[in-house]
Amino acid sequence: MLFEYIAIATLIVLAVIVALIAIGLGELFGPKKKMEEKSMPYESGMTPYGPGTRRMPVRFYLIAVLFILFDIEVVFFLPWAIVFRQLGLFGLIEMAVFIAILLVGYIYAWKKGALEWE
Amino acid sequence: MTFWSDPINFVAQWLRDVFTGWGWNPGLANAITLLLGALVLILFAMLLDIFLVWVERKVVARFQDRLGPNRIGPFGIFQPFADIVKLIIKEDITPAGADKLVYNLAPILSLTSVLLLWAILPLAATIYGTDLNVALLYLVAAGSLGTLSIIMAGWSSNNKYALLGAFRMVAAMVSYEIPMVVALLIPTIITGSMSVKEITLAQGDGGVWFFIAAPLATVIFLISAIAELGRSPFDLNEAESEIVAGFHIEYTGMKFGLFYAGELLHAFTFGGFLAILFFGGYRFFGLENLHPFVGAIIFLVKALIGYWVIMWVKYTVPRIRIDHMLGFNWKFLTPLSLVVLMVTAVLNQVLAGTETWVYALVMFLANVVIGWLTLEALRAYSRSQRKAEEPAVESVAQAAQH
Numbered sequence: 001m002l003f004e005y006i007a008i009a010t011l012i013v014l015a016v017i018v019a020l021i022a023i024g025l026g027e028l029f030g031p032k033k034k035m036e037e038k039s040m041p042y043e044s045g046m047t048p049y050g051p052g053t054r055r056m057p058v059r060f061y062l063i064a065v066l067f068i069l070f071d072i073e074v075v076f077f078l079p080w081a082i083v084f085r086q087l088g089l090f091g092l093i094e095m096a097v098f099i100a101i102l103l104v105g106y107i108y109a110w111k112k113g114a115l116e117w118e
Numbered sequence: 119m120t121f122w123s124d125p126i127n128f129v130a131q132w133l134r135d136v137f138t139g140w141g142w143n144p145g146l147a148n149a150i151t152l153l154l155g156a157l158v159l160i161l162f163a164m165l166l167d168i169f170l171v172w173v174e175r176k177v178v179a180r181f182q183d184r185l186g187p188n189r190i191g192p193f194g195i196f197q198p199f200a201d202i203v204k205l206i207i208k209e210d211i212t213p214a215g216a217d218k219l220v221y222n223l224a225p226i227l228s229l230t231s232v233l234l235l236w237a238i239l240p241l242a243a244t245i246y247g248t249d250l251n252v253a254l255l256y257l258v259a260a261g262s263l264g265t266l267s268i269i270m271a272g273w274s275s276n277n278k279y280a281l282l283g284a285f286r287m288v289a290a291m292v293s294y295e296i297p298m299v300v301a302l303l304i305p306t307i308i309t310g311s312m313s314v315k316e317i318t319l320a321q322g323d324g325g326v327w328f329f330i331a332a333p334l335a336t337v338i339f340l341i342s343a344i345a346e347l348g349r350s351p352f353d354l355n356e357a358e359s360e361i362v363a364g365f366h367i368e369y370t371g372m373k374f375g376l377f378y379a380g381e382l383l384h385a386f387t388f389g390g391f392l393a394i395l396f397f398g399g400y401r402f403f404g405l406e407n408l409h410p411f412v413g414a415i416i417f418l419v420k421a422l423i424g425y426w427v428i429m430w431v432k433y434t435v436p437r438i439r440i441d442h443m444l445g446f447n448w449k450f451l452t453p454l455s456l457v458v459l460m461v462t463a464v465l466n467q468v469l470a471g472t473e474t475w476v477y478a479l480v481m482f483l484a485n486v487v488i489g490w491l492t493l494e495a496l497r498a499y500s501r502s503q504r505k506a507e508e509p510a511v512e513s514v515a516q517a518a519q520h
Binding site for chain 1: 250
């Protein structure tokens, strides 16, 4: 059991090393001439104005909140799907109730206009 | 086990014996063998990646009625190597005001998140990284690391376009993750396991390829995989005509190369998962029993076909607006995937213990009925939309007449 995760840890370390080698090659053979113009953020050739990291529309955060709602639901789905056969009818009804509760939240979000991009 | 019947595991066993023969303890011998195995896997993936650069450029050229790379080597097959040399000798620029650590970490994480997926890809019955019992959960988790690398790149670049591209991409990726996970649950329900090995085996002897039993899940998985990859028609992250290149706009040289390589390999890997989950993986009517390498070739061909379909969609369909894209997911794909999941669960319970062909046939018919009802509902909706718009158009026309 643990052996499989050791294999994955090995793969992570090696993948990071391969990526570092690729970047290191670029460092090694690439020219290094620093210029003020070169290090400016690219803005289609115009002189950039204001900070690069700024406030973003709140709609993106609304998507994130919706995602959390559904992601938690999915977390409950995963173990259910595996032991589904053993649970039998009980598991089916249980999940139907769970989805019904979730559906109330979904319809509420829809009626409130959380799914609209306006 | 001889060398001819199973070369990979034979060599692994031989290496283990050699290392223990040198007086190392078995744990160390195992660890070194594991390290070498992982190295071979990564090198194979990277070589495949270099090949994919050529495939992608050649195929897009054909779609756009061009020749594509044709100068370096036969059919331009050595073009990617020239590309790599060019990327290496380019200057590595970090923009002023960038968060240096996060900025440099993002491309590494991008490539790592894709290579992680290769740990669970079964190339053949005996050729695979590891056999995780929660492989599908691992697939979703490693995919989320890719999302993280994009938001890191966008936020640390100190560039408005990069930030906007990253936000769009992340909004799309987290949205489409839900139908994707639900689509992944359908093979899990049918098989009763999350291990990709078990899922492949269940589609073999005495089973059918799952795209017959779950065609809608196949389509949902394909659509959400394309969205997850950020490829056209969902390529708002790098909408060239609006935000130039999106989240990797500030990256130069090899760091850009890592993002590019990661994207191509990611697309191919999703083609591979499409093959494993719904098209029988390395199995092809008993042909895979000849030799593990035959199985690996079958798997790679199937994955390449999946990759080709993703490319086909990319170069055929124009980009869609972000409100349409998110609306399509939240108002259509998510409810549809939940309906498919519940119907599959109920039918799986009802049909427990029946013949395989009865099971597959009933599942297929149920999918067809759901698909037909969905299309009818969509048609009725667009009809009512048109009706709502019509009077307005008429009154304008009347006003123009008077």
